Amino acid sequence: MLTALLAMAGLALFLGLVLGFAAIKFKVEESPLVQKIDAILPQTQCGQCGFPGCKPYATAIAAGEADINQCPPGGEEGIRKLAELLGVEPKPLNAEHGVTKPKSVAVIDEDICIGCTLCIQACPVDAILGAAKHMHTVIESECTGCELCVAPCPVDCISMAPLTEDISTWKWKYPVYSIKRT
């Protein structure tokens, strides 16, 4: 009885020590920084920062190739969080990349739409539904409000409608950027 207990306890202790030692000795250095930065960015994939999406921007920030103040949708709160994460001073949003706007969604005036599909091709998150020569519409829950579809429209039928905060659109502030202008 006692031998059995001692044997198993000894075995477990030995293996535990070996594993604990190996966990320290063979620790693999990964770069979780990109993921952490990417988690702070608002995932609008709007490209206003000058990079093709949020992940490339995060990679550029992690590599020190981009500044932290190039993300208008993230707003001041996003910059503050990035500064906190990277241990640098927060700075005001770089105006050449755009200004922070309240969260809004694109709305297509369906009477004017000619079904040219140009906005579908511009949408980075596939939130616009429609076919050639048929009226298009925006899937409101998918739209990130990046405004990339506004410029290509030849008949200017797309407008941005601010989202009012109601029971269905409200969500916890952290870790998403603030919905209202701060």
Next chain:
Amino acid sequence: MENYLLILISTVFVNNIVLVRILGLCPFMGVSKRLEASIGMAAATAFVLTLGSGASFLVDKYLLGPDLIYLRTLSFIVVIAAIVQFTEMVLHKVFPLLYQVLGIYLPLITTNCAVLGIPLLIVQEQHDLVEALLIGLGGALGFSMVLIIFAGMRERLEGADIPPPFRGTAIAMITAGLMSIAFMGFAGLVK
């Protein structure tokens, strides 16, 4: 030397772990849908089975001895799990490429019944360390061979015109059964 060769042939063909001993059926049926996945699984199993056989043989011989036989199953599980964890860490650090190939399959195979069954059979049959390692390796080779052959067949079966009631798992089971019958032909090859 001849003895070792016979052990290998015996474990790979005559006492094939899957088709004759009917151990390790879950990865055999579960991971044999795609050839690449089955190759990863086969490599991981070969790794774990060989190491696990040797280590549990040592534990049985020097720690448990004849008095604590009833602790075999328990201690083998612990030892094999720890060894897999350890090799996973070392692999991740030293051979990242191999680690990527084995990937998820390495921890997955840890507590597989074949991986536990082979060491238990080894200690029951009272082999020495080299034989234990060889049996582990042979079992793993047999498992890998059967798994990869079976995966290849299942990939081809997907394109075959199978009667509707037999589609999917049913035809896989029948195929496995036929393979098992075929492997019975090896019986008597090694005494």
